[in-house]
Amino acid sequence: MTAQVFHRTTCRLCESPNVELVVKLEPIPLSENYCDDSETGKSAARYPVDLYMCADCGHVQQLDVVDSKSLWESYTYYSGEAKGMPEHFNQVAAKIIDVYQPPAGSLVIDIGSNDGSLLRPFKNAGYGVLGIDPATEIARMATESGIETIPELMSLDLAKKIRAERGPAHVICMFNAFAHADNMGEIAESIRAMLAPDGVFIFEAQYLQDIIDRVLIATIFHEHMSHHSVKALTIFLDRHGMELIDVERVPIQHGSLIGTVQIKGGKRKGNASVQQFLDLEAQRGLDKIETLRQFAEKIQKQRERTSRLVKEWKQAGASVAGYGAARSGPTLISQLGLTGAIEYIVDDHPQKVNKYSSGDGIEILPTSELCKRMPAYTVILAWVHSGKIIETNQEYLNKGGHFVVLCPETRVVDKDGSVVI
């Protein structure tokens, strides 16, 4: 599959041209793509995912942008299927209703609403709900299941149309997509156009501080165009007439932020959390190029160690498999020097079994094959679920297999425990 890619020359948030390359990475294939044969998988085009930092606002971002049609139209990730997400969304919705008390029956909009998992608890609580998501098949299924979803990308034209037809929204959420859009300026203007004067905009996005602290390279793929910090977001929101009134850290995706925003000068008083985050980020040098350079060195060292070890195993005749045809798979394989090392991947997802991964052309087999084939080493590519995968595959370990966990550092797990390599 080929896609249109263009290279931005300005910061996605503040539009400054002072952007500098800080983390050079291996180009990777589009990650949610499974092919019918190995050759097609291997010939998949690769696109850059290098990270840049804006010298003016400190925003860390990818500047090589894959056109949204290629990225989203045939997207197959369903938030409702991701472990723990429906519970997380239920809690988030309950908290928003409790803390911000949107008027009964008022409109709640979710941008990048996926299968409607976040809107469902609002609907159950009597609110009007509207999803917006460009993944046409997922949007259709969400609408059929009772969560009306417009199958389009967010745009200012669409925002104005929604406002004119349905009135203002008292809650606008952007939980799956706030790091996923290139046109952030237009997104901000769209939110402001739809938001009621006393409404709130609430986003969740992976936090740059966690990405650096935990070396979360598995989360660096084309969809993740922005790696947000509170400082850069504060400057960005101010440019668009809005302000952060609350920020909290949540463990989703190994470290995310939930931020609450109102129209500047709105009726709500911001709490101390925003300044606390700004102080913490200043103390940690999160807006300094040097901090990102150190992160790049850490990745390089992990790559050297991991690829050397896997090479040694292969040379000794050991078989190496992968566990989980996850979104993070192509990234981990490419960035940690595992290209060509993994013989097959086990995964039970019905849309992936018996297909081939994009980029490496690796066959995907059902997980029941793991104990039958007994690869000596199984690299966990679905990194978020490492603990659960190890827990549920004790038989494989007891029979002498090893799991290789890649985040935050590479370690090998056998039936007796784990060793960092």
Ligand SMILES: [Zn+2]
């Ligand atoms: Zn900037």
